[in-house]
Amino acid sequence: MSAAPSIRGLALVMVGIGVAIGTAAGRVTDRSPVRSGDDFILAGDFHVHAAPGDGSLTPSELRREASRAGLDVIAITNHNQVAAAPLVSALDADNDQPIVLLGEEVTHPTYHLIAVGITRAVRPQPSVADAVAAIHAQRGVAIAAHPTRSFAGYDEAALAVVDGTEVAHPERVERYRLDYVATFARARQLNPHVAPIGSSDIHNSLSIGQCRTFVFTRERSARGVIEAIRAGRTVAEDERGRLFGDASLVARVRAAMPKVRTDPHRTWRRTALILTWIGVAGVLLF
Amino acid sequence: MFSSDARVAIRPEATYHTLLAEAAPSPWVALRRPALVLLVVAVGVSITAIHQITLSLLLTTAAAWGGVVVIQTAIAAAVIASAPARRVGFVRALDLWFAGHLPYSLWVLALPIVTVVPVGTPHELMGVSAVVPLVWTMFIVAAFCRVVLGLSASAARWRTAMHLALVVIVVSAVVVWAAGGPAALLSYFLRRLNGMWM
Numbered sequence: 328m329s330a331a332p333s334i335r336g337l338a339l340v341m342v343g344i345g346v347a348i349g350t351a352a353g354r355v356t357d358r359s360p361v362r363s364g365d366d367f368i369l370a371g372d373f374h375v376h377a378a379p380g381d382g383s384l385t386p387s388e389l390r391r392e393a394s395r396a397g398l399d400v401i402a403i404t405n406h407n408q409v410a411a412a413p414l415v416s417a418l419d420a421d422n423d424q425p426i427v428l429l430g431e432e433v434t435h436p437t438y439h440l441i442a443v444g445i446t447r448a449v450r451p452q453p454s455v456a457d458a459v460a461a462i463h464a465q466r467g468v469a470i471a472a473h474p475t476r477s478f479a480g481y482d483e484a485a486l487a488v489v490d491g492t493e494v495a496h497p498e499r500v501e502r503y504r505l506d507y508v509a510t511f512a513r514a515r516q517l518n519p520h521v522a523p524i525g526s527s528d529i530h531n532s533l534s535i536g537q538c539r540t541f542v543f544t545r546e547r548s549a550r551g552v553i554e555a556i557r558a559g560r561t562v563a564e565d566e567r568g569r570l571f572g573d574a575s576l577v578a579r580v581r582a583a584m585p586k587v588r589t590d591p592h593r594t595w596r597r598t599a600l601i602l603t604w605i606g607v608a609g610v611l612l613f
Numbered sequence: 614m615f616s617s618d619a620r621v622a623i624r625p626e627a628t629y630h631t632l633l634a635e636a637a638p639s640p641w642v643a644l645r646r647p648a649l650v651l652l653v654v655a656v657g658v659s660i661t662a663i664h665q666i667t668l669s670l671l672l673t674t675a676a677a678w679g680g681v682v683v684i685q686t687a688i689a690a691a692v693i694a695s696a697p698a699r700r701v702g703f704v705r706a707l708d709l710w711f712a713g714h715l716p717y718s719l720w721v722l723a724l725p726i727v728t729v730v731p732v733g734t735p736h737e738l739m740g741v742s743a744v745v746p747l748v749w750t751m752f753i754v755a756a757f758c759r760v761v762l763g764l765s766a767s768a769a770r771w772r773t774a775m776h777l778a779l780v781v782i783v784v785s786a787v788v789v790w791a792a793g794g795p796a797a798l799l800s801y802f803l804r805r806l807n808g809m810w811m
Contacts, residue, residue: 335616342652349666378677381736381791383662385673392663406793434793436800451793477804499731532728532735533664596665603666604722607656610649611718612619 338609341602349599352592355394357423363583366543369399372536373443374526380405383531386414386427393425396536400552402430402443409448426549433458438480439472444553455485468556470524474510475503486514490557495525495538495565522556523571525563537566541580622715625756637705646711647682654678657721661728688779692772696762709761713753716746
């Protein structure tokens with residue numbers, strides 16, 4: 328037996344062991360939603376990209392990862408299309424798993440607008456107000472996505488009609504972070520019930536739930552989540568742990584702060600990654 | 614010591630001559646290279662996306678991204694089928710085509726590292742770094758056309774250019790669709806150029 332097949336065989340064994348360890352360590356621990364008085368406090372991420380689209384993972388795997396990240400609800404929001412809709416519909420309504428809502432990132436040169444709770448695609452409209460009306464016609468909610476000042480569409484008329492704005496969004500540039508906060512403050516002046524939203528905008532790299540939204544709802548259901556956002560009963564959290572929203576709701580989140588990550592097998596998961604990665608590289612090279 | 618795929622990546626022309634002299638595998642065995650590509654894509658995407666490897670994640674990711682292998686096969690088929698003077702049968706030629714996949718495979722495996730570089734966005738890092746396998750593969754395709762398809766040097770250059778054009782067209786179409794259309798993509802680039810967007 329030559330050396331090359333031996334190395335390749337060893338590499339294949341490493342892949343198998345890596346996948347086995349990863350599968351065993353990747354089991355998600357069930358968690359119950361946090362209660363606060365008569366309300367559930369559901370942790371949500373309403374800006375998640377999926378395959379097919381510009382996200383890497385299917386809705387089913389995103390739901391599993393959301394559960395691992397301590398989320399109770401996510402929305403699949405690809406750019407100007409809802410091709411993932413059949414995959415979202417096919418997910419079983421397992422009460423122990425996060426709720427997955429169908430959404431869209433309505434993408435126009437002058438604005439990006441998150442639609443959550445829709446059933447069919449929303450075409451980009453010339454104005455934010457028209458797009459919001461189209462979303463409301465489907466009984467969905469409209470959230471201003473990463474509203475920096477470079478998006479000219481977010482004028483006063485637009486901010487008066489959106490249901491929420493992303494005040495927390497993963498950000499490396501400080502002035503954009505300030506833009507999000509300023510836009511939320513402007514929207515609050517026009518509409519006191521506008522919901523503060525925290526979202527990850529995950530596409531192809533590790534960050535689901537990095538920023539998140541705590542939703543105060545009487546029932547753990549898609550409709551309950553939509554109604555809570557529409558009523559502005561949310562608190563947003565950025566990646567630094569800062570909270571945005573009504574002082575009373577922020578206090579309730581602080582008092583009942585949901586556990587963020589349920590990842591008891593981190594070391595094993597990393598071991599699985601290294602073994603699998605080296606194994607596949609070995610199969611390729613030897 | 615190194616695999617034939619690795620040797621093709623380093624010395625494409627000489628290695629293709631060696632591989633041509635070997636007995637052709639059965640059609641089923643010829644599936645091993647596309648299958649390996651699918652495994653690489655599933656592992657690379659899973660690790661890049663969520664730093665996680667499970668069997669279900671690999672299977673669903675392979676299913677979701679299987680279209681990549683199908684598209685590559687279709688492009689390869691177009692290049693191979695239009696060369697009637699090739700020195701081997703269609704299936705063997707397809708097998709040897711996938712032997713030249715190492716640059717893209719290494720790129721996919723490197724994505725978990727590339728995308729955490731604290732410059733630009735992961736999308737941009739992927740796009741910029743893709744130039745490396747794109748250019749590297751051009752040399753392999755040119756050698757494939759000369760040795761396996763039996764083309765002249767100038768004809769091989771044309772085929773290589775055609776292959777490059779097909780890849781760029783298909784990838785561009787997918788990127789434009791995923792970004793929400795040409796206007797959305799253009800406005801993204803304009804915002805980036807103006808330094809107004811992350």
